[in-house]
Amino acid sequence: MAIRMHAALRRCTWLLALGWLTSLPATAALPEDPFRSPMWEYNLARYLGADAAVRHSDTVVIKTPPFAEDATQVPLTVDLSAFPHEIKEVITWVDLNPVPHLFTLRPEAAEIRTVALNFRIQQASTVRAAVRDEQGGWHVGSVHVEAAGGGCTAPSATASNPDWADSFGQVRGALFSPVGGVTGTRLKVQVMHPMDSGMVGNIPRFNIETLELRQTANQQRLASMALSESASENPLFVFDLEHDAQQSGILLLLRDNGGNLIESRMGI
Structure with a gap:
């Protein structure tokens, strides 16, 4: 009798465990990484979430040089001009950088067709861009960049210039209208900032953390961006935008981790 009771108890316990396992929510299977990066699954979970629905997409096009001649300015x-869905968020990272995250971009009152930015690379690595659509799915584009390395731990040229403070915060750039009657605006702007990564001895981290694009006329926010230490010094930004009131001009707002606010008006 005791043997039967023990067997029944074990069977009941097994059935309960089976029921618990089958009641767990199903997680989407991740696609294989064609570049076989050791950080593929880790960075997906870190930046997109452990249960993110992920697919590779050839409509998320990343353009970089195949070899980084200057590891501090790649x-x-x-x-995203061919991306067929509504863009809710764009996250980019460099798999093998000490701080992989490069930027997170969120369109608001504008549609983003292209975004460009120079970055640092510490060693040869795969670079990713993940785009979240209106259904919450993530579409990932990837490219591999060869590099001699050391870009994240190299001292900035700005820091070696004793007069760097004289040009700190200067903004150089302009708005451009596409030719051929295509609607939209291109913003190309360079900001003078050392963007210290904090990975060089005795030089603390000092970098731009947030960027906003607003319409000058009504202060409506077109897009916002969060930046990390992997961005290059004196960063050069390019945005191709589609939005209403294109002739009203754009207000650029940047803030660094030292509390400095940099403001510049482009266009009218």
Whole structure:
């Protein structure tokens, strides 16, 4: 009798465990990484969430040089002109950087077709751009960049200039209208800022953390961006936007971790 009771108890326990396992929410299977980066699954969970629905997409186009001649200034362009869905968020990162995250961009009263920014690279690495659509799914584009490395831990040229404070916060740029009657606006702007990564001895982190684009006329926010230490010094930003009241001009607002506010009006 005791043997039967023990067997029944074990069977009941097994059934309860099976029922608990089958009641757990199903998690989406991650696609394999064609570049076989050791940080693929970790960074997806870190930046997109552990249960994110992820797919590779050839409509998220990343343009970089195949080899980083200057590891402190690597040009990156994320071309979303062929992306077929509404863009809710764009997150970019460099898999093997000490701080992988580069920027998070959220469109608001504008549609983003292209965004470009120079970044640092510490070693040869895969670079990612993930775009969240209106259904909450993530579409990922990837490209591999070869590099001699050291870009994140190299001292900035700005820091070696004793007069760097004289140009600190200066903004150089302009608004451009596409040719051929295409609607939209291109903003190209460079901001003088050392963007210290905090990875060089005795030089603390000092970088721009947030960027906002607003319409000059009514202060309506067109887009916002969060930046991390992987962005290059004296960063160069390019945005291709589609929005209403394109002739009213754009107000650029940036704030760094030292509390400095940089403001510039482009256009009218």
